[in-house]
Amino acid sequence: DMGVLKVSRRVHASTEEAWKVVADVQHYSEYAPNLSASHVVTGTGVGMQRSCSNLKGESWIEECTLWEDGSRYSFRVDTSSYPYPIERMQGTWSVEDASGGALITMQFEYRMKYGIVGRAVGFVLRPWFKHISAQLLDRWQVAIERGAAPAARPKLHRA
Secondary structure, eight states, rough: OOOEEEEEEEESOOHHHHHHHOOOOGGGGGTTTTEEEEEEOOOSTTTTTEEEETTTTTEEEEEEEETTTTTTEEEEOGGGGGGSSSSEEEEEEEEETTTTTHHHHHHHEEEEEHHHHHHHHHHHHHHHHHHHHHHHHHHHHHHHTTTTOOOGGGGOOOO
């Protein structure tokens, strides 16, 4: 049975402006508080591979499984080197028109390892995950509404 986590945020910007920031998969770690690095290893669109590292420096690869320019994309995590007890994980990021702005949605579908024990861990991780996702959306919202390109933003200090 797959778990689903979904968070959304309305921003005061056009979908085009929101998409520019949300679709910048190379600089994802600049907004994600749980990541120390992210970069595209190879490709563009479907089949693109991105490497991500957490704050402990543990890395994994994600592969793009869907790319609809201007609208949405998905990445599937290669869980063989994933530092969390997750058997399967896929995230979808989307941007759509909302009254007076754009709606950004992040949806993660996952299956925990280790049966009932894993499900218990998953239950505990949910609030942390929602917190991390909210922080990421906060940072995206600021960047989008200011219209600042990631390169122009100061690197966020991490303790």
